[in-house]
Amino acid sequence: MGSRTATKDIITLRGSAAIVSEFFGYSANSILYNRGLYPEESFTKVKKYGLPLLLTQDEEWLESGKLQRVVLVIMSKATNEVLERWNFSIETDSEVVEKGVSREKSDKEIMREIQAIMRQIASSITYLPCLDEPCVFDVLAYTDKDVAVPFTWIESDPKLIANPQMVKLHSFDTKIHKIDTLVSYKNDEWDEQ
């Protein structure tokens, strides 16, 4: 798990960034798989080309503390209407970034928290509305203004959902990064009736 120091319960900025970006990778995979975004054969492709790129960029931004939020947007392929937004808000301990100090939290505890979130993501299909049309996804990153835009990323609108339903999932904290997970989705017409 990243570059953790010798003592088990000490966590550095780098280690935390590694954990968080790996968490993003896993959760994005889990969401795309559980929501049936792609058939399984093309799923490996997504893993290969799409996500590692996201991961390396994320790690950079996380280490500099300039990543505020990562959003996985699921849209209708036909109309480009946003159907779901998986929102991962990040709070970074500024003292760690500025002074390079380390914090104390056990690996085991962080893993337990992440596991709880993964389980919630997997079980979210029970209440999320069915995606019964072909869908595509986009990854958005909310960053500080002064971040240079890399060539695989372009500036975009936030792709919001008007009047969404929101469900807050568990959060986890590495004592350096605190990640709040929230899924908002388009109000199902059937629910309103």
Place this chain on the structure above:
Amino acid sequence: MMLRTPPPKKRRADESGPPESPNSDGQLVIFEDLPVPEPSHNHSEQMLCTYQCRQMVKSEFFDALSSAEKQAHDYKSKLDALNDDFCRAEAERKKFRDQFFFAEQELAATKGREQALQEQLLKEVNDSQGRIKNQLKACSELELYQSGKFADSIKAVNKRLLTLSSKVKQASVKLQSEMNLRKKAESSAASAEEKASLLEGKLTHLSESIEREKKHLQKELAHVKSDSKFSLSRVTADLERMECRANNAEKELVLLKQHHEEAKKRLDESLHQKSELEKKLSGFTFPEVSSTGSDILVKHLREELRAFESEVREARKLKSSHEDIELLKEKLLEEKGRRERAEVELFKLSDIQLSMTKLEEELSSWKLLVRDIPGASCAEDIPIKFAELQREVIESMGKVGEANARLKQIEVSLDAAELGKQNADAVAALATENAGALKSEVKRIELMLSSVTEERDRLKNVIDELKAQNNVAAGGDLVNGTLFKELESCLAKKESYIKELETNLGAQKEINSHQHNELKGLNERLNNEARRIKSLEREGDRLRSEISLLESKLGHGDFSSANTKVLRMVNTLAVDNEAKQTIDALQSELQKTKEKLQAVEELKKQSGDATLVDSYISGKIVQYKEQIATLEKREERYKTVFADKISVFRRACCELFGYKIVMDDHQRSDGIPVTRFTLQSIYAQSDDEKLQFEYESGNTNILVNDYTSQPEISRQVDIFIRKMNSIPAFTANLTMESFNKRTLS
């Protein structure tokens, strides 16, 4: 739940006449067959009719069965009523029997009493006779002693005798009355017996009538059963007759085929002859222009030709009839299949009914269950409800966590506040304790003061007394003087002491009031603190609501553009895919061109000069033209075949789904091409019964016309198409309704 819209018409039991066929000419007409009239096929009519006949017979049979069942039910109810009567009569009989027994008992009792009375009377008579004898004896003895007293004694004895005789008379009257009573009882017993026998007679009569009724009912039941059996056998006989007819038709078919073949042969012959004659004619025309004999020959030949032509026509007719026969054969097979299916279905029907009742029970139980669930009106709601509930649970869990955290916070602040309050309370208690102690001290001091003043007064009295004594004994006593002085000094001391105590009291009072003030101040501070805690709590609530609002906004995805920007990852997968596809296409093209180049180069090498190449090219051109011609021919052939297939397909569709479908392309006013489908049911009663649909890029919409705007049809359109989104259900329902209208009306 879907119900067929109009209630099915009840089949009349007296439907005895032959069923009217749907068309005026008594035939089930299938579309696309209309241009070929079939005037000479009566058997086809029969064929088509069989299904309806069977339906008729079946319906009749069912009606008879239901009426018989109803009758049986009526008889059963009658039987029940009679049984009730019988029970009542039996109860009455029992009652009378009890009465009878009671009367008999009474009779026995009266008999016993009578006997006892008779015995008593006999005893009395015997006694009195004994006494008379004794007295007679005594009389005779006395006669000897007292002849004078004799007459008196005789008189007395006579008197006694008289009384005795009167007693005997009384006893005999009693006996008479007892006898009468007994007779009465006997007569009542006899009447009761009579009544009982009457009732028994009635009872036997009733039971006999019941038996008779039963027998009658059983007979009737047997009769109904035999009836049903008979009708069943009739149905099977009908069926067999139908089969026979079918076999006959087949035989006829074979015969007709043979005819047809003969006719064909004849046609061929005649055609051959015709062609020969034509040849001859062409051969003969020129040389025999002038001769009149040839004209006659020509005329003759022409007549012959006409005869042949008529023969040809006949042959054609035969051919068409052959086609008809094949069609009929197919229909026959179809009918057979239908019959078999219907038979199988009949067997299945009972099973299905059983399972249906079971399913209905289950359904009702499920409905009850569904009703138990609040807010769910039908089964589809349940999963939605589940999902909703799960979602709610997850949301509420999150909320509970937040609320717990807030609660803890508030508890901590409350604890602090309470601690402060306790401290203040302790201080206040201490102060009040101090005040109490001071008060008690003040009281003690006052008590002391009062005792001291009392002592002083007493001492003053003593002094006054002493002064008086001194005045009396003015000479003065030295001892007294010293005492006086002593006492005075003592008094002065006491007074100074009192003063000291008073000042002490004042100081204590001052301290007391000071402490009171302090206490008040502390209380005020305590109140202030409590108020502050409350206001802080209010502030906390407000902040929390603000936080939740902000959180929801944040979850929604809002951000401040001042310090945040949104980046989107370029979806490399899609780009890669597109690029890969274009690369593949280009590569395949490149391969093809390479192959072509190679071929050309090879050709060049082979030929060596240009002329050869030219001839080669012209040869190629000819070859290609030939190829084109063959391909065109093939295309033509395909077209005809395709047209045939299409017509077959259309006919099959028409037969299978009951709708004649006409398709045409339109252009809407905005220039968008639309395909319009016009459907007409084969059971339609007029040409206006048409359904029109517009098909545009996968969406089919019904168009409103005169027919669909009829209230009944528009209601169905609303239910099936607008609500349930199912055109097939709508057309199927319409087909069934039209069919029912046609066949049942």
